[in-house]
Amino acid sequence: MSDRAIAVRSLSKSFGRKDVLNDIELTVRAGEFFSLLGPSGCGKSTALRIIAGLERPDRGRVLLGGADVTGTPPHRRPTNLVFQQGALFPHMTVFDNVAYGLRARRTGRAEITRRVAEILDVVGMSEFAGRAPSTLSGGQRQRIAIARALVGRPDVLLLDEPLSALDLGLQLRMRRELRRLQRQTGTTFVCVTHNQSEAMEVSDRIAVMNDGRVEQIGTAEELYRAPVSRFVAGFIGENNLFDTAPDPGSPGRSRADGLTFPVPGGGSPLVAVRPEFIRVVEPSDEGAIGGAVVRSVGFLGARIRIVLETSTGREVLADTDAHSSTVTVGAAVGVAVDPAHLTVVPADGRAVRSEGAAG
């Protein structure tokens, strides 16, 4: 297999008049855990189904391991898909479900028995081989669905919102489980999800999708620290976004909502500051970029969430270390920002950090 497990080239698809995918480009490396992340309706599931061969693109190509498979039906592709609800065959036992793909590919009986037992062991479901899917819990069903898709040793495992039907505690456990399975089998995983914390926790790289387009591809850290678009800045983690305008009084500064930001070159950029990089200071503090009133203070465990309101009525989120904050609701405070943590989001192109990409 080539180093590129999947290459998707200028892929477009519409259903009726609605453009679901618009000129998508993706490259997934062999052996990586890659996530397609975006809100519902962004086209991520359609992209996955096109890679699986269950949908046909209107334009563009899909290459798997270097071979063009755009016109290849799903049963001849080296991919297997884990469906959202598992899609286990209700009239078959767990064993027969897992063995289905091996039988379809005419594997020998002894080999089937051996490999099904092996994969059931990997997902921790060995005792359930004789059970009917209807007797399993949601998490168990999803494990079987993963085993069924992995047993044929596909080059690429595709997962369509595999954890979204599970309750939160189970989701968190299954995330680690997915990551372990991916490492253990060395299979390339491509996972569709709308859950950004899930994508950030399990993925090597993430493609953020919105409205049929890929907004940005990168590691969780790259997406968090250097978003290249307004959408990514707002979708990945929490953010305070300011549409600034040049400050006529002082060059190199831009203003928004009663706050003044140091922006090299000035202009009217979109400025993003994460809540954890906004500090609440005395109104008279030299570092303050403006004033605000404390609207609420919430205890979140590891940190305290302070909601501020600027003179224009704009809400600003500030997170602070739980052990050092003494702000009170209704107090007039100053807002301070470490320039190193102020991100200028370009209209398009690459993110520019204000202090020459320091840190």
Added chain:
Amino acid sequence: MTPAGRRAAAALRVLFLALVAVFVLLPLAVVVVSSFSVDETGGGWPSGFTLRWFQRALDHEPFRVGLLYSLEVAGVATVISLVFGTMAAYAIARHRFPGRELLRSVFVMPLSLPRVVAGFCLFVLYASLFPAAYGTVGGIAFAHCLLLMPFVVAVVGAALAGLDPALEEAARDLGSSAGRAFWHVTLPQIRWALLAAGIFAFITSFDEVDTSVFLMPADTTTLPVAMFLRLEQQQDPTVTAMSSILIAGSLLLAAAAAVAARRTGGALGGVGATAGARTTGPEGSAEGEPTP
């Protein structure tokens, strides 16, 4: 409501259901009782009982020929309407294509056509274009298929609508062609619906007179038409005895179909109950028709 009032309401409900049952079953009971009667003409409780009329019915040549003929027609019509009805239901349930709604109504349309009219139309069609089809098993079975299809499409369509399309996709993804995926995954899950639809289709075709009577010469006819023709000439309990046999057979099959319908799940329960009570299919399915 007071306990006494509740008891009265319950008693009324039971009484009402009993009356409905009597209303439905009484005509059948009269036929069955008089088929064992020694009296040639009905009226009143039989003065004695005999199996003579059954013997006569089974010896009556047109009935014996007609029985085989009817079984052949019903068998052929059932198989054809099941195969094509399932294909149509599958296309309507799984594919979005222009004219899908039109196709759906075309398949339901024969239900709203009086059967006598359908029979006459087919007679004209055969007489003018396909004279060879007149009076043949194929010709009559084809006519019956038109009557059976709406029913098969409705029942199988309802079963398909309750299936997750992802199951078939999963089978294809795991290495099965589209055809094999249907065979391994979809077919086993609609088997009870197919059985129910098949039984009702068979009964409907077997009992059919209104359309069939136009499509065969008087000397070789299906069993119900033979009974109809004999009644026109002669009223003795031979036809009554034959009717009793048919009632027993129909009820048995209907019961089997109701069991099958129950196994396919709630969606078909209404159809099963309606058709079961009437022992004939399409009218029942028209009323309780589940939207696929």
